[in-house]
Every structure is written in structure tokens, then in C-alpha cells.
Amino acid sequence: MARRLSRGANLVIATHNPGKLREISALLAPHGVVATSAGDLGLPEPEEDAPDFFGNARIKALAAATASGLPALADDSGFCVAALDGAPGVLSARWAGPEKDFAVAMARVNTELGAHEDRRAWFVAALCLAWPDGHTETFIGRIDGAVIWPPRGTQGFGYDPIFVAAGPASTFAEMEPDAKHVISHRALAFAQMLRSCFGD
Numbered sequence: 001m002a003r004r005l006s007r008g009a010n011l012v013i014a015t016h017n018p019g020k021l022r023e024i025s026a027l028l029a030p031h032g033v034v035a036t037s038a039g040d041l042g043l044p045e046p047e048e049d050a051p052d053f054f055g056n057a058r059i060k061a062l063a064a065a066t067a068s069g070l071p072a073l074a075d076d077s078g079f080c081v082a083a084l085d086g087a088p089g090v091l092s093a094r095w096a097g098p099e100k101d102f103a104v105a106m107a108r109v110n111t112e113l114g115a116h117e118d119r120r121a122w123f124v125a126a127l128c129l130a131w132p133d134g135h136t137e138t139f140i141g142r143i144d145g146a147v148i149w150p151p152r153g154t155q156g157f158g159y160d161p162i163f164v165a166a167g168p169a170s171t172f173a174e175m176e177p178d179a180k181h182v183i184s185h186r187a188l189a190f191a192q193m194l195r196s197c198f199g200d
Contacts (some may be wrong), residue, residue: 001079002132003035003135003137003197004165004197004198005071005129005196005197005198007031007032007033007131008032008033008085009033009034009071010033010034010036010070010071011028011033011034011035011036011070011071011072011073012035012036012037012041012064012065012068012070012071012072012073013035013036013037013044013058013072013073013074014036014038014060014061014063014064014072014073014074015037015038015058015074015075016037016039016044016045017100017157019156019157019158020030020075020077020157021037022038023157023177023181023186024073024075024186026177026181027187027190028182028187031198032193033162033198038060038064038068038072041067041068043063043064043067043068044063044067045060046057046059046060046063048060048076048090050090052090052126052139053076053077053078053090053124053125053140054076054126054138055076056076056090056126056192057074057075057076057127057128057138058074058128058130058136059084060072060074060076060128060139061072061073061074061128061129061130061136062128062130062134062136064130065130065131065132066132068132069071069132071098071129071130071131071132072088072130073127073128073129073130074127074128074130075125075126075127075167075186075189076090076125076126076128077092077123077124077125077126077185077186078090078091078092078093078123078124079092079109079121079122079123079149079158079159079163080121080122080123080124081109081113081120081121082118082120082121083113083116083118083119083120083176084109084112084113084140085125086163087112088105088108088109089128091139092105092158092159093100095108095109096158102157102158102159103151105159106151106157106159106161106162107152109147109159109162110147110149110162113147119146119148120144120146120147120182121144121146121147121163122142122143122144122145122146122185123142123143123145123163123184123185123187124140124141124142125141125142125184125185125186125188125189126138126139126189126191127139127141127186127190127193129190129193129197135191137196137197139187139189139190139192139193139196140189140192141184141186141187141189141190141191141192142185143165143166143183143184143185143186143188144166145163145165146163146166147163147166147168148162148164148166148171149160150160151171151173152170152171152173152174153170153171153172153174153175154173155172155174155175155176155177155178155180156172156173156175156177160172160173161173161188165183167183168183172184
């Protein structure tokens with residue numbers, strides 16, 4: 001049986017990414033959770049050396065839970081392009097370089113794709129909820145769509161300006177946050193987590 005969090009629980013969000021923190025906090029807000037980021041607590045960023053999204057989310061969540069003594073939630077997410085054999089995938093943040101410049105990362109995707117006709121792409125989000133005693137719960141969400149160029153929109157973060165989900169005509173970066181939260185990979189993973197682990 002899944003371990004549950006009650007309203008009013010303190011939860012560490014294991015991220016130093018402001019955009020990701022805003023999105024996760026917005027998704028948690030209706031559930032009465034008191035969220036604090038790992039960055040605000042001065043926690044170090046662990047080495048993310050797992051070969052998949054699940055593994056990296058677990059590394060981050062356990063590190064934050066152990067260091068803080070509180071339950072911690074980590075997200076490991078990435079942008080995957082079919083014609084690039086799923087790259088950048090788990091290396092999505094690293095493609096942005098030490099300055100976290102996603103304009104550089106998006107330009108690299110476009111350059112490596114070139115004139116390739118296959119524009120299929122998807123976002124994946126793996127969530128891990130960890131407790132200080134080492135217990136974890138993990139969830140995954142995926143949204144399929146296509147790469148576009150040039151980038152469009154100023155909302156969102158990361159690769160959002162070059163991704164159009166199947167169905168909508170707007171990029172993630174052109175969508176209002178509330179609209180994105182309905183369909184995004186992170187929202188899908190969150191929905192699973194909320195059903196399993198949150199109780200009143």
C-alpha cells in the first residue's frame with residue numbers, strides 16, 4: 001500500500017530549477033502541502049548518474065529527504081526526440097550547459113535534426129516521493145507531440161518553445177500555465193501521485 005501525505009505536511013521539493021519549482025508548487029497548491037525547495041534549504045545537488053528518469057528522480061528525492069529529515073519530492077524530466085534516438089533524454093539539462101541556457105539546447109536539437117522528416121518528440125516526467133527512512137513511491141507521465149522550429153512563446157521553461165503536443169496547435173511556451181497543467185507530462189505524473197499518496 002502506498003504511503004500517504006496529509007494536508008499540512010511539510011514537503012521538500014528537490015530542485016534548484018526555478019521554473020520547475022513554480023510548476024510543481026502550482027500543482028501542489030490545492031492540496032494544502034507546505035512546500036520548500038532544496039535550494040532554499042541550501043541542500044547540495046546530488047550527482048544524477050542513473051541511466052533513466054526514474055533513477056535520477058530517486059537519487060534527488062532520497063538525498064533531499066535524508067538531508068532535511070522531511071519527505072521530499074523530486075522530478076526528473078526530459079525532452080526526447082525520435083529521430084535522435086530519444087536524445088537529449090536524461091541529458092536534457094546537460095545539453096543546456098553549465099549556464100542552463102536552453103536556447104543553446106534547443107538550437108542543438110534543431111541542428112542535429114537538420115532536414116529529417118521525422119519530427120516526433122515527447123516529454124517524460126518521473127516523480128519520486130521519498131521519506132527520510134528510505135521509503136519511496138515513483139510515478140511517470142508522458143506527453144507526445146512534435147518538434148517545431150523556430151521556437152515560439154515565452155511561457156514555460158526548458159524545451160517548451162519547440163514542442164507542440166498532439167492536439168493543440170500552440171507550443172507549451174505559448175500556453176497559459178493552467179492550460180499546460182491539464183495536459184503536461186508532469187501533470188499526468190502528478191495525477192497518479194495525488195491519487196496514490198495524498199489524503200485529507
